[in-house]
Amino acid sequence: MATEDHMKKTMDPIVSLCKRRGFIFPSSEIYGGSNGFWDYGPLGAQLKRNVREAWWSDMVTNHNELAVPDGAAGTFHMVGVETSIIMHPKVWKASGHYDLFHDMMIDCRECQARFRSDHIATSQCPRKPSMTPGDHEACQLTEPREFNLMFKTIIGALSGEENAAFLRPETAQGMFVNFKNVVDSSRVKIPFGVAQVGKSFRNEITPRNFTFRSREFEQMEMEFFCHPDDSRQWYEYWRNRRYQWYVDLGITSDNLILRDHDADELSHYSVGTADVEYAFPFLPDGEYGELEGIAHRGDFDLRSHMEGKLVRAGDELVVETNEHGQPTHPGSGKDLTYFNDQTRERFLPHVIEPAAGADRATLAFLCEAYCEDEQPDDKGDLKTRVLMKLHPKLAPVKAAVFPLIKKEGMPETAGRLYQDLKEAGIASVYDQQGAIGRRYRRQDEIGTPYCITIDGDTATDGSVTLRDRDSLQQDRIPIDTVVAEIHERLRN
Numbered sequence: 001m002a003t004e005d006h007m008k009k010t011m012d013p014i015v016s017l018c019k020r021r022g023f024i025f026p027s028s029e030i031y032g033g034s035n036g037f038w039d040y041g042p043l044g045a046q047l048k049r050n051v052r053e054a055w056w057s058d059m060v061t062n063h064n065e066l067a068v069p070d071g072a073a074g075t076f077h078m079v080g081v082e083t084s085i086i087m088h089p090k091v092w093k094a095s096g097h098y099d100l101f102h103d104m105m106i107d108c109r110e111c112q113a114r115f116r117s118d119h120i121a122t123s124q125c126p127r128k129p130s131m132t133p134g135d136h137e138a139c140q141l142t143e144p145r146e147f148n149l150m151f152k153t154i155i156g157a158l159s160g161e162e163n164a165a166f167l168r169p170e171t172a173q174g175m176f177v178n179f180k181n182v183v184d185s186s187r188v189k190i191p192f193g194v195a196q197v198g199k200s201f202r203n204e205i206t207p208r209n210f211t212f213r214s215r216e217f218e219q220m221e222m223e224f225f226c227h228p229d230d231s232r233q234w235y236e237y238w239r240n241r242r243y244q245w246y247v248d249l250g251i252t253s254d255n256l257i258l259r260d261h262d263a264d265e266l267s268h269y270s271v272g273t274a275d276v277e278y279a280f281p282f283l284p285d286g287e288y289g290e291l292e293g294i295a296h297r298g299d300f301d302l303r304s305h306m307e308g309k310l311v312r313a314g315d316e317l318v319v320e321t322n323e324h325g326q327p328t329h330p331g332s333g334k335d336l337t338y339f340n341d342q343t344r345e346r347f348l349p350h351v352i353e354p355a356a357g358a359d360r361a362t363l364a365f366l367c368e369a370y371c372e373d374e375q376p377d378d379k380g381d382l383k384t385r386v387l388m389k390l391h392p393k394l395a396p397v398k399a400a401v402f403p404l405i406k407k408e409g410m411p412e413t414a415g416r417l418y419q420d421l422k423e424a425g426i427a428s429v430y431d432q433q434g435a436i437g438r439r440y441r442r443q444d445e446i447g448t449p450y451c452i453t454i455d456g457d458t459a460t461d462g463s464v465t466l467r468d469r470d471s472l473q474q475d476r477i478p479i480d481t482v483v484a485e486i487h488e489r490l491r492n
Helices: 011-020 042-061 089-095 117-122 172-176 179-185 228-248 300-307 358-369 410-423 436-446 479-491
Strands: 024-026 038-040 077-080 102-107 114-116 145-148 152-154 164-166 192-201 216-226 256-260 272-278 289-298 310-313 316-319 338-340 345-347 350-357 370-376 382-388 399-403 428-430 450-454 463-468 474-478
Touching: 011 024, 011 358, 011 370, 011 382, 038 042, 042 077, 042 192, 042 216, 042 358, 089 164, 089 172, 089 300, 172 192, 172 216, 172 300, 172 350, 179 192, 216 228, 216 358, 228 256, 228 272, 228 289, 228 350, 272 358, 289 300, 289 358, 300 310, 300 316, 300 350, 350 358, 358 370, 382 436, 399 410, 399 436, 410 428, 410 450, 410 479, 436 450, 450 479, 463 479, 474 479
Parallel strands: 077 192, 399 428, 399 450
Antiparallel strands: 024 038, 102 114, 102 145, 152 164, 192 216, 216 350, 256 272, 272 289, 289 350, 310 316, 338 345, 370 382, 450 463, 463 474
């Protein structure tokens, strides 16, 4: 008997299930699709929303600024913002994105295909997919050249460079430019975090691996502002906490690593960076793909928006200047320092940034949840069962209600229970079509943790069957305790 523990996962059945059950569709599919863009179907939209809400609850809603979390250096405040997708072009010049946000691109003059230079070894030649670009005799590859990843747009009715702007390639800058607004308008004190969930856009040269690398994606980012003397400790705290978030939501530690960047990997401004990485099925055995980066950014970002674009000069970050000694890309000139009214100290905060992709996280949870086993069908014959072992907090549907048959008052009783579950805020479905075994299989395949069946005994003893997706255990419980029981199981 095959079990999920011994089954090598691949992307093909996962992608197929996502399409078949309404998790993820190719964007504009009826017109042939749009490369690098994806649409979330009914189940996928709810799953991704649950991922976002799990992150937001952990970061903002459930945060208690009066308590010291395990491993933290002390108490801290946490707030959320929502900033615009299109920002002033000077934001991206001061931050460095305008000049530095590039990938190296290679073209084939023969077939007009384009490739990221660092992806050549793992790409397929359009003429012969068994070969890599450049190996086919007809290939004529160009030298690598820079390609700006930001999407350009025009503000207003007039075209021209003076009206040019960009769709944001990340959500972080909206939080940096609003640092003073948050401090001045709220009661937060250093240390504090500013969280945001929102869309970002990058004109990827070669989108690949399903939703892992897309041109439109959603980020879950938090900027944590702290005193420079405490920043190392806070970096270690957030590095460990963000890894644990994925474990708590069902990703086994066997498929997850927390990898510290080597010195030659660090960005020019980074004091330290660690990635939470997952063993995606599209990667070779032993390799991992990035889920989230936790970066110690020092004072780089607030300094950039104060003074202008920064570049490294030896051990220091200095403002880049032109031939006239003026900043190449000036900052705002605004004072973004923080004044501690208790210690009477003024300083420029350091920033710790945990930055996660909602789409990548959703994909990782889908990959982790996909399982196949063998279970007896209605006739007792062993059949392959596909199930999604999604954590109950993430599952799009929490409970399914079935009348065993369409008579003897069972549909009416099942309908009332379904209504009770919906009124209690439990995402539920009602299904009376087909044999009970087939209904169970449908719910297993979309990840529903609990199924409740109303049968002939319900009318006499007031009990129903509660079935667990993972263990297949079936318990008889009173129908008037179902809502409370589901609530309790979801909390645990």
